[in-house]
Amino acid sequence: MASNFESFIQRGCDFIHNFACSACEEDGLNTEAQHFCNQCTKYYCDNCVPVHNKLYKRHTVLDRKDVKKWAAAPGMVDVLERCERHPGEALKLVCGDHDQLCCHVCVAVDHRQCSSIQHIPDVARGIRKDPGFRQLPQQVAVLRKQIEDMKNDRKKTSSSLRKTRTAIVDEIKAIRKKINDILDKMEKTTVQELDRLVAHQEQSIKKDMESCTQMHDELKNIIDDIQSKDSSGEPPLYIGFRKCEEKIKHANEILQNMSNVVKYNITFRKHNGIEGNLSSMETFGELNESTVFDKQQLISLFPRDHVFGTKGYKEYNVKMSSDKDKCDIEGICELPGGEFVITDFTNMKVKLLDQEYRVVEHCDVPEYPFDVCHVGGNEVAVCVNNNKKKRHELHFINITKGKLVTTRKLSFTHECKSAAHHGNNLYISSHTALYVYTMTGQLVKKLYEDKSGDYTVRRIAISNEGKTIYITNYSNDQLITLDNLGNKLATFTDPDLLRPYGVHATTAGHVFVCCFISNTVMQVDKDGKTKLATLAREQDGVYRPKDLFFSSRSSSLVVGGEKDTLLVLNRR
Missing domain, CATH: 3.90.20 (Hemagglutinin Ectodomain; Chain B)
Structure with missing residues (x-):
């Protein structure tokens, strides 16, 4: 172990250099040496060695590949033992009061009043047997691996950014x-x-x-x-x-x-308006940068029992001039770029909203659109259902260059009213049962069923790790919590939980529910057993809500229902 550590020290650290250029040091500079002259017993950097070689053509100069043959110059302090505050001095002492390595100058200037000054050779006895010393190479190796991984991760992020x-x-x-x-x-x-x-x-x-x-x-x-x-x-x-x-x-x-x-x-x-409008716009649109936290960072920022207090709300109109009826927002999801996709049931449209919740594009669907979920990249899946025509489909829509393009669809023998995606599976609700399918539409299993009412599996949400599934039981005023095997873990009821409709689980593990009859939006604990808070009511603008989505990008809760506007609750 000792020999490994000595070789580790010999290789040197990535952040400091073992030998400083002698010529640069005389000029007050700290430059890493790449060469050593045995006759001069001095070190030289790449810039200084040509001058030396011109003056002393017969001197033997060694480069880095022969670093083991380098000798310490007389009076030269090795960089490992050099005092950072006083480069010409060697570290010889330890101040116990400040837990600091010191040279004689340090002691004379800063530690004259300190009572615990020890000589390093005394403190260093038995260092090779010290557990911390023996573990040092491994600790550095792990840290270097983490640094390298972070560097690679940032490299990938840079590529993604391009x-x-x-x-x-x-x-x-x-x-x-x-x-x-x-x-x-x-x-x-x-x-x-x-x-x-x-x-x-x-x-x-x-x-x-x-x-x-x-x-x-x-x-x-x-x-x-x-x-x-x-x-x-x-x-x-x-x-x-x-x-x-x-x-x-x-x-x-x-x-x-x-x-x-x-x-x-x-x-x-x-028309002056044409030039006026164009000249008043400096760009084609608004660019926003965002930092996406990973799950553990989000949990550390917002513990799972953290209550999202609201500081106010705004309403954003999502009705289009071509809409024949009042909007009925059945589904909401967010894209990686911060845009939103919503489904308008009565007008049979899927609408794309920008980060300011303005409708910028839409596509028509052949039947009534219900829930929508994000399945990866800029792709979403929309539940399209018509019982009379026995049409039960899941349409995959890709958002490319601001356009919504249907790329494929899956057909089912049962109703398709709600959808969630996790891993390589799709979770489809038929209003009374929950099915698991592969991404190609192959049935894996029927995970859960409740025939006690017509809408016992209204909407579904899945925890980030995929171990917990939340179901709104509209018929019985309940929030059901399952494990990923379909076993019931909890049944939650509350006076504010009247006809629960939409449910959403955030990446950090927070659970939100909106209720159609009580006109409420509430937060429930991750176990689905306790109400943490009722966040908004009818007086706050909640009216017959059907779906909701929490945006970690803007820390806002977006709620939609039977009205022409989206309600956006901003976190306090």
């Missing part, structure tokens, strides 16, 4: 393309309207010119006829005279009408 940048740039370019497409369409429509107006005016001008030509020719012809009848007697001349007067009268009327139009013209006045 991929995120690429994805965001792609989204920005997609926005730019969409704006370009809108501008191209506006330009095309404006030019088409211009062409229509020009064509209309040109048609009017053409008619005027044709009328002028016709009047000109008719007047010329009739006056020529009159003049040719000059020798034919007065009756023909009289008839010509009267007809000519009619022509003149008609021509004057047409000219009068034409003269009312001084000239044909088209003007263009731009």
Whole structure:
């Protein structure tokens, strides 16, 4: 063990160097030496050794591969024994009062009043047998491994960050393309309207010119006829005279009408709002950075019995102009980037919200959408169900470049009203039973069933480690807690727990429930046995809630139900 430790010391630590450049030290610098001259008995760094070699061409200079042959220069203090405060002095003493290694200068300046000053050779006796000393190489090796792991983790995070940048740039370019497409369409429509107006005016001008030509020719012809009848007697001349007067009268009327139009013209006045709106925006959107804590960090920050007191709430409208009915939010989940996906039952839509809870995109679904859960990356799974049509499906929707695209779907023989994802399994509720499926739709088992009511398995949530499952029993006003084998662990009831609907378990182990009839949002302990707090009621804006989701990014609880707005409760 001692030899291993000596070799460890010989290799040196990653954070300090064993030998300092002698030339740099004379200039007050602390530079690691990479070379040693046996004749000069001095150390040199890469910058100083060329000067030495030029002056002393016959000296033998050793580099780092021969470090074992390096000798200590006279008067040189090894870096391990060097006092950091007084580099020219060696550490010879220990101050017991301050538990500090000292050189003679340290003692003279800072430790004159200390009563427990010991000589290091005295304290160091038997150090090789000290358990702490013997374990030191292993401790350092473990720590270095942790440092290396952290370095690799940060390297992966950096790579992920670059991929995120690429994805965001792609989204920005997609926005730019969409704006370009809108501008191209506006330009095309404006030019088409211009062409229509020009064509209309040109048609009017053409008619005027044709009328002028016709009047000109008719007047010329009739006056020529009159003049040719000059020798034919007065009756023909009289008839010509009267007809000519009619022509003149008609021509004057047409000219009068034409003269009312001084000239044909088209003007263009731009919409100032277009440039004004664009110039007022410096970016295509808001960029936010966030730090994601791991589970243990979250637990240390917010213990599992920590009550999330609320400091207030805000409501955000999620109704779209194309929505025909009042919104009915059945499902809520958050994407890794902070966007939210919600299901609107009455309008049969899946809506994408940005971090400010604004609807930025949507997709229609063929039947009524119920619950939605996050399954990984930017993919969610939406329960689509219609009992009359015997349509019980789970639609997988990928959010790519701001668009919601259905990639695949699974069909079931039973109802599909609620879904949760953990590991490689899907947990599907049929309102009275809970089933476990693989991601490809293969049935693993029926985990739990309760036929005492129509909605005994309304919604489900799974703890982060997958060992605990929470079920809202809507029919019997209960919160049921199961283990992952389907065994019932607890049944919770409370006066505020009237028709429990949505349930959510956070990464750190907190459990939230919303109740449809009592219009309440409450927090329950991780064991599902005790109410920790009723966080919000009807007077706080809770109305017929159906689902809720806690965002660790914003420390907010998002609640949706039978109204056009999402209720966002902010943590105190």
